Amino acid sequence: MTLVYTHENLTLVMNINVALQNAGIKTQIKNQFSAGGRGEIPCFETWPEVWVTSEFQLEQAKKIVASIMSQQQQPDWHCNNCNEDNGAAFDFCWQCDTAKPH
Numbered sequence: 831m832t833l834v835y836t837h838e839n840l841t842l843v844m845n846i847n848v849a850l851q852n853a854g855i856k857t858q859i860k861n862q863f864s865a866g867g868r869g870e871i872p873c874f875e876t877w878p879e880v881w882v883t884s885e886f887q888l889e890q891a892k893k894i895v896a897s898i899m900s901q902q903q904q905p906d907w908h909c910n911n912c913n914e915d916n917g918a919a920f921d922f923c924w925q926c927d928t929a930k931p932h
């Protein structure tokens with residue numbers, strides 16, 4: 831197994847995981863429930879992680895992760911409905927499902 835992505839924001843990690851699985855890549859999430867528990871500041875060791883279980887799907891997985899990460903480098907957008915900040919890769923507010931304003 832190979833670690834392909836980790837981030838303190840579980841939503842971003844799950845977004846990567848869904849994209850990989852949609853491409854037919856077998857993945858496993860680690861530390862899914864440890865980040866930010868009990869009001870503590872999550873440290874790097876407890877960030878959720880996406881692992882690719884099959885070595886021969888690794889190159890494809892890395893390309894998908896790279897393409898999503900380049901989208902995430904766009905500025906965050908602000909939800910007008912619930913005032914949540916959302917990553918640029920998201921077309922809908924992760925909290926209230928309102929569509930990204932254009």
Ligand SMILES: [Zn+2]
Pocket residue numbers: 909910911912913914923924925926927928
């Ligand atoms: Zn919202």
